Amino acid sequence: DTEVTQTPKHLVMGMTNKKSLKCEQHMGHRAMYWYKQKAKKPPELMFVYSYEKLSINESVPSRFSPECPNSSLLNLHLHALQPEDSALYLCASSQDKGWDLGVNEQFFGPGTRLTVL
Amino acid sequence: KQEVTQIPAALSVPEGENLVLNCSFTDSAIYNLQWFRQDPGKGLTSLLLIQSSQREQTSGRLNASLDKSSGRSTLYIAASQPGDSATYLCAVSPIQGGSEKLVFGKGTKLTVNP
Numbered sequence: 001d002t003e004v005t006q007t008p009k010h011l012v013m014g015m016t017n018k019k020s021l022k023c024e025q026h027m028g029h030r031a032m033y034w035y036k037q038k039a040k041k042p043p044e045l046m047f048v049y050s051y052e053k054l055s056i057n058e059s060v061p062s063r064f065s066p067e068c069p070n071s072s073l074l075n076l077h078l079h080a081l082q083p084e085d086s087a088l089y090l091c092a093s094s095q096d097k098g099w100d101l102g103v104n105e106q107f108f109g110p111g112t113r114l115t116v117l
Numbered sequence: 118k119q120e121v122t123q124i125p126a127a128l129s130v131p132e133g134e135n136l137v138l139n140c141s142f143t144d145s146a147i148y149n150l151q152w153f154r155q156d157p158g159k160g161l162t163s164l165l166l167i168q169s170s171q172r173e174q175t176s177g178r179l180n181a182s183l184d185k186s187s188g189r190s191t192l193y194i195a196a197s198q199p200g201d202s203a204t205y206l207c208a209v210s211p212i213q214g215g216s217e218k219l220v221f222g223k224g225t226k227l228t229v230n231p
Contacts, residue, residue, distance in 0.1 A: 042223055048217045090161065104148065105163060111159065
């Protein structure tokens with residue numbers, strides 16, 4: 001299984017709502033990532049988990065809260081978002097730091113299209 | 118700070134043509150370089166990964182080259198097909214900052230006309 005899955009595919013939420021995005025992989029990867037992508041722009045890294053521990057937070061506002069319950073699952077909890085947070089949210093996974101760094105290939109999921117009203 | 122540039126921003130070619138997409142990066146201290154394909158509104162599909170010690174990688178009609186010393190990579194697509202229409206993104210994994218980070222270019226939007 002070389003797939004990263006994300007649910008839901010689409011999400012519409014109000015600024016007072018609380019919602020969660022889910023990502024799953026069964027490739028035995030130990031690093032998982034959240035990216036945000038606005039239209040016609042490249043993906044921007046938000047968070048990295050390595051061995052279920054948060055290793056990188058790219059100064060993301062606290063209204064985004066990541067969680068890694070186990071090595072296969074990654075969640076992104078959303079609360080009090082702003083309309084400018086509307087974007088495609090991409091999850092990715094790769095082998096961890098201990099692996100040959102030259103072949104630390106990232107595999108991406110299909111994304112969740114988020115609209116904040 | 119590592120910066121990645123992709124030229125051209127958009128490219129339109131007739132079906133069957135061979136084409137080259139360009140990627141340049143400012144710091145040669147990288148672990149690897151990846152080429153991705155992204156269809157509109159979809160996730161990224163990894164096409165090829167070239168390790169810093171390698172010069173090229175091939176997969177089917179795709180061939181990617183890497184000249185680390187000059188900070189350049191090219192993606193060659195042979196006998197292009199309408200199904201190749203997508204945005205192609207180049208990304209490097211910089212040694213500074215750890216291997217987890219990818220620095221992306223802005224992409225080249227390719228249209229292959231039947």
